[in-house]
Amino acid sequence: MSFSEDHKFSGESIAHFARIIDSIHLGIWEYNTDTKHVKWSSGFYTALGYVPGEIECSYNYFFEHLLYYHDKPTFLKATYHPRHGESPVAHIRLLTKQNGYQWFESTTQKHDSKDGPVIYGVLTNINTLKINEIKAAENEFRCAEIGRIAKIGSWEIETATMNLVFTKEVYDIFELNNHVKMTIEEAISFFEPQYRPVMSHAIEQAIKFCKPYELEVLFRTARNNVIWVRAKGVPVLDDLGRCTIIRGVFQDIDSIKKKGITLQSSINLLDDQNKRLQNFAYIVSHNLRSHAGNLKFMVNLFEESNQNDDRTEVFSHIKTISESLSSTVGHLDEIVKIQSEISKERKVIDFDTIFNNVASALRTNIVAAGAKIHTDFSDCPQIDYIPAYMESIFQNLLTNALKYKHPDREPVINCSTQKAGNEVYLLFEDNGVGIDMPRYGDQLFGMYKTFHRNSDSKGIGLFITRNQVEALGGSIQVDSTVNVGTKFTVRLV
Amino acid sequence: MNTENKIVTAGIVDDDDIFTYGFKKSAAIKNLFNKVLSFGDGREAIDYLKDPRNSNQLPDVLFVDINMPVMNGWEFIDAFAEIKLKLGKNIPIYIISSSIDLEDIKRGKNNTLIVDYLLKPIDKIYLKDIFDSLQNQTSPRKSNLL
Structure with a gap:
């Protein structure tokens, strides 16, 4: 059976349509604003999980028992839309028999019939769609929050046009309130001068040789704050292996980097101190050994020599060694004192x-x-x-x-x-x-x-x-x- | 060769006067080395070796300390390597030091001019060995450091 001839529906097709509409849970209603008379199609009932007659068909019942209280203003606003001809769309939640509140799209149209002004409406179940939409919005929000908290944004360069696009978080790192469009050169000019050639080179290499990069560089924001950032770019290749897009992230790593730098300088200091201590130990050992060695040497000589003159001379050296030993120990004291003082x-x-x-x-x-x-x-x-x-x-x-x-x-x-x-x-x-x-x-x-x-x-x-x-x-x-x-x-x- | 008459001269390069004194004294007591030349640092020793007037009074062996002012033991050995061929005499070099720094010991091992590395205080028996070997032109036993 054909529904129509050219663009007109035939008389029989209308009844056929009604059956189709009823069976796909598309709810249709009409409401006479003068007589307050309400009519619901059988699809209206089935869309809500009822059979016709199972619930009271009235405006009051709809408004008080089916429509989610939070969506009442939305529904009213769409339904009593002043202009004729257009069909305002509202997303509302209605209580179904089995599945609790479900999301419906409500489309309304005004029409003046001989019995007075009538509002027609169509209800379509869009629950799955709406839930996905909410989930998507939640995910997007979460993503944005992660970006904001981690101070990380993403960007893309389309290599054919060299068009550069930033996410909001990138602009946040740039400390730019208005999200102006930027050329690559303009973006690079925000980096500190010594890093500009590094950035240009990395982007060039990514486009020409599909080489990804990850750089930690100094960056001057629009508000003149110099911060450390991590710029990471990954080429996206087409089937021919050409780089069509460079996609990357841009992260403010200032606090981490500065901590790292402080840490490194502490490590260097410790390293120096360690080396000095090691050196110190060698020196102490060397000096004490040399005095001790000389002392042993002289004592042996003292025993071996049998002439008094020799013994007197050897003994004078023993005295010198004893003085040197005291002064070496004195030096050690001074060095130890540095640390204690x-x-x-x-x-x-x-x-x-x-x-x-x-x-x-x-x-x-x-x-x-x-x-x-x-x-x-x-x-x-x-x-x-x-x-x-x-x-x-x-x-x-x-x-x-x-x-x-x-x-x-x-x-x-x-x-x-x-x-x-x-x-x-x-x-x-x-x-x-x-x-x-x-x-x-x-x-x-x-x-x-x-x-x-x-x-x-x-x-x-x-x-x-x-x-x-x-x-x-x-x-x-x-x-x-x-x-x-x-x-x-x-x-x- | 009549070993009894061979005159052996030692040179000691050390800024430590007491050690130098002890070395000379103990050599005299033990009848080791007929003559001991002493130099307060590497520079003095190089100046002496280079001077043509001393060419017939060169030492037969050198005992060199490492830590010295002006020219230390390592600098001396580098300077010695440069003039070695002009001396017309092979002079074995022994390091004598209080340094137990492994870097120093390793450095001694890697230098072919250095026969051995001796820790102060020196072992008199070993010193006699060196003396005897110089008199008899044989190789002395080595310390276990190198």
Whole structure:
């Protein structure tokens, strides 16, 4: 049987349609707004799981017992839509006999019949669709939330057009409120200058050679915050193996990265300290061994020699060894003290006061050398430091400058402080013999490293100075030219 | 060869005066080495070896310390390698050190100029062995370090 001729339905086809509509659970209703008379098609009942007549067919029953209370305003708004001709669509929940509330699509149309204004409506069960839609929306929301919480967004480049698309989260990382469209070059310009070529190269390689990339780079946001980001790109290939799309993620890893960097610097510091301790152990062993060895050597000689003159000489050496042993142990004490004093409280100290104390203790040496000392602590007159360390630092630097004065001229020593941001520098400069930096530079602060034929050289002063400075988080550097002089730059904090 | 008359000169390169004194003294007591030359650091030793006036008074053996100022033992051995051929004499080198640093010992092992690595204090019996071997032109036994 044919339903229609051309676009018109035939008389018989209408009855056939009615049967089809009823059997596919498509509910049709009409409502006369004047008489309040309601008619429901049998499909209306079956759509709700009833047989006709099983429930009361009235507007009141529909509104009070079938329609979910929350959807009443939606339904009313769609039903009493003022304009004729259009068919407003509402999604509403209706109570079914077996399956609780189900989602229906309600389409209404107004029509003026001879009995007054009538509203016709069609109800279609869209529950599965709607549930999926809600689930999809939930998933999308969850995705967005994950992106927001993880500070991760995604992007795509279509290689044919080089069109770049960001998700909202990417714009969030860019700190851009308006989601402006960006070219690849514009996007790359947000990276810090040293990383721009890296990014361009990675994208180029991905397009040309289908090479994925993962980079951790510095990025400057629209609000001028410099942060670490992870940029990861994966080429999507067509059947011919060409890269058609690069898809990637973009993540703000600033806090992780900064923690990592801090961690790394702590590891380096520990590593340095470990190496120094290892070195220290070797040095201690070396020195004690050499004294002990000499002592044994001399005692044997003492026993072997039978002339009194020899014995007197050997004994004088034994005395020297005994003194050296005490002084080595004294050095060990000093080094151990560095670690034990670190827990002592820092105090605000006056550079001038401490320097003058040290200088007056060394007055005899200063006068004997004819040294001229200039100090200028005006840029930073005070510092929060362990007083004993500062005293020791001044003493070692000053003693060194006097000890290694140039034989042809009187020593001139300049000592000053400098403030640079949060950092405080101590500068100590002399015009002494200088140190052959290319040869000894790396050993200068080592223990028992001596570089001059000078009987006063113990090789302990600078070792202790460096340990004190580093124990409080500072660093020490030296510039020196042979026969010109030496300059120590100490970053105290 | 008349071994009784062979004169053996030792050179000691060490900044430790007491050790040098002890070495000389104990050599004198044990009748080891007819002559002991001493140098306070590597540079002094190289200067002496290089000086043509000393060409007929070169030591027959060198005992070299590692930790010295100015020119340490390793620097000395590098400098020695450069002038070795010009000396016209094969001078065996022994390291004598208090250093038990494995890096130093390994370094001694890898250097063909070094016959052996001795830890201070030195073993007099071993020293006599070296002396005897130099007198008789034989190889001395070795310490177990290298």
